[in-house]
Amino acid sequence: MNPPVFETAAASPAVTALLGSSPMRFYLFGEASQATAKPYAVWQIVAGSSENYLANNPNIDHYVTQIDVYATTADGARDVAEALRDAFQTAAYVTGWRGESRNSDTQLYRYSFDVEWWKYR
Secondary structure, eight states, X not given: OOOOHHHHHHTOHHHHHHHOSTTOSEXXXXXXXXXXXXXXXXXXXXXXXXXXXXXXXXXXXXXXXXXXXXXXXXXXXXXXXXXXXXXXXTTSEEEEEEEEEEOTTTOOEEEEEEEEEXXXX
16 A cells, blocks of 8 residues: 555665665665664655545555655765655656755754655555
Protein backbone atom coordinates (compact mmCIF):
# COMPACT_ATOMS: atom_id res chain seq x y z
CA MET A 1 0.00 0.00 0.00
CA ASN A 2 3.03 2.30 -0.02
CA PRO A 3 4.64 3.94 -3.04
CA PRO A 4 7.86 2.35 -4.36
CA VAL A 5 10.13 5.06 -2.97
CA PHE A 6 12.98 2.87 -1.74
CA GLU A 7 12.80 0.50 -4.71
CA THR A 8 12.97 3.37 -7.20
CA ALA A 9 15.96 4.93 -5.45
CA ALA A 10 17.75 1.58 -5.13
CA ALA A 11 17.43 0.97 -8.88
CA SER A 12 19.45 4.11 -9.66
CA PRO A 13 23.22 3.69 -10.03
CA ALA A 14 23.67 7.42 -9.35
CA VAL A 15 21.82 7.12 -6.03
CA THR A 16 23.66 3.99 -4.91
CA ALA A 17 26.99 5.60 -5.84
CA LEU A 18 26.22 8.32 -3.26
CA LEU A 19 24.19 6.42 -0.65
CA GLY A 20 25.66 2.93 -0.95
CA SER A 21 23.84 -0.29 -1.69
CA SER A 22 24.41 -2.74 1.12
CA PRO A 23 22.91 -1.14 3.06
CA MET A 24 21.70 1.89 1.16
CA ARG A 25 21.55 4.91 3.48
CA PHE A 26 17.95 5.77 2.55
CA TYR A 27 15.58 5.21 5.44
CA LEU A 28 11.96 5.47 6.40
CA PHE A 29 11.47 8.50 8.69
CA GLY A 30 12.79 8.02 12.21
CA GLU A 31 14.95 4.99 11.36
CA ALA A 32 18.32 6.68 10.75
CA SER A 33 20.45 6.87 13.88
CA GLN A 34 22.82 9.71 14.74
CA ALA A 35 25.67 7.33 13.98
CA THR A 36 24.52 6.79 10.38
CA ALA A 37 27.26 7.53 7.86
CA LYS A 38 26.74 10.71 5.88
CA PRO A 39 25.27 11.51 3.46
CA TYR A 40 21.94 9.80 3.98
CA ALA A 41 18.30 10.44 3.17
CA VAL A 42 14.93 9.73 4.77
CA TRP A 43 11.40 9.66 3.41
CA GLN A 44 7.86 9.77 4.72
CA ILE A 45 4.31 9.98 3.41
CA VAL A 46 2.92 13.44 4.21
CA ALA A 47 -0.38 13.36 2.29
CA GLY A 48 -2.42 11.31 -0.11
CA SER A 49 -5.78 9.96 -1.11
CA SER A 50 -7.38 7.31 -3.23
CA GLU A 51 -9.42 7.94 -6.31
CA ASN A 52 -13.13 7.80 -5.61
CA TYR A 53 -15.62 6.09 -7.91
CA LEU A 54 -19.34 5.69 -7.43
CA ALA A 55 -19.68 2.35 -9.21
CA ASN A 56 -16.76 0.37 -7.78
CA ASN A 57 -13.62 0.40 -5.66
CA PRO A 58 -10.83 2.74 -6.73
CA ASN A 59 -7.94 1.24 -8.67
CA ILE A 60 -5.28 3.85 -7.86
CA ASP A 61 -3.89 5.67 -4.82
CA HIS A 62 -2.12 9.02 -4.68
CA TYR A 63 0.76 9.66 -2.27
CA VAL A 64 2.82 12.74 -1.48
CA THR A 65 6.20 11.88 0.01
CA GLN A 66 8.71 14.19 1.61
CA ILE A 67 12.37 13.42 0.97
CA ASP A 68 15.03 14.86 3.30
CA VAL A 69 18.74 14.57 2.49
CA TYR A 70 21.40 15.12 5.17
CA ALA A 71 25.11 15.65 4.53
CA THR A 72 28.19 17.24 6.05
CA THR A 73 28.40 19.78 3.20
CA ALA A 74 25.82 21.76 1.27
CA ASP A 75 27.18 20.39 -2.01
CA GLY A 76 26.90 16.85 -0.66
CA ALA A 77 23.23 17.35 0.21
CA ARG A 78 22.55 18.90 -3.19
CA ASP A 79 24.32 16.09 -5.05
CA VAL A 80 22.22 13.40 -3.33
CA ALA A 81 19.01 15.39 -3.83
CA GLU A 82 19.79 15.73 -7.54
CA ALA A 83 20.42 11.99 -7.91
CA LEU A 84 17.21 11.15 -6.05
CA ARG A 85 15.24 13.70 -8.09
CA ASP A 86 16.47 12.14 -11.33
CA ALA A 87 15.63 8.62 -10.11
CA PHE A 88 12.14 9.54 -8.93
CA GLN A 89 11.25 11.38 -12.13
CA THR A 90 11.29 8.03 -13.94
CA ALA A 91 8.28 6.87 -11.86
CA ALA A 92 6.70 9.89 -10.15
CA TYR A 93 6.47 13.69 -10.11
CA VAL A 94 8.74 16.03 -8.18
CA THR A 95 6.26 18.69 -7.08
CA GLY A 96 7.92 20.91 -4.51
CA TRP A 97 11.22 22.12 -3.15
CA ARG A 98 10.92 22.52 0.63
CA GLY A 99 14.24 24.31 0.91
CA GLU A 100 17.66 23.96 2.44
CA SER A 101 18.81 24.41 6.01
CA ARG A 102 21.61 23.61 8.44
CA ASN A 103 20.94 22.09 11.84
CA SER A 104 22.60 24.12 14.59
CA ASP A 105 23.13 21.07 16.84
CA THR A 106 24.42 18.48 14.34
CA GLN A 107 25.83 20.95 11.79
CA LEU A 108 24.33 18.77 9.04
CA TYR A 109 23.04 20.34 5.86
CA ARG A 110 19.50 19.39 4.82
CA TYR A 111 17.84 19.49 1.41
CA SER A 112 14.12 18.70 1.30
CA PHE A 113 11.66 18.12 -1.53
CA ASP A 114 8.30 16.49 -2.32
CA VAL A 115 7.50 13.66 -4.73
CA GLU A 116 3.99 12.66 -5.79
CA TRP A 117 3.18 9.08 -6.71
CA TRP A 118 0.17 7.46 -8.39
CA LYS A 119 0.13 3.76 -7.57
CA TYR A 120 -2.23 1.29 -9.17
CA ARG A 121 -3.66 -1.31 -6.82
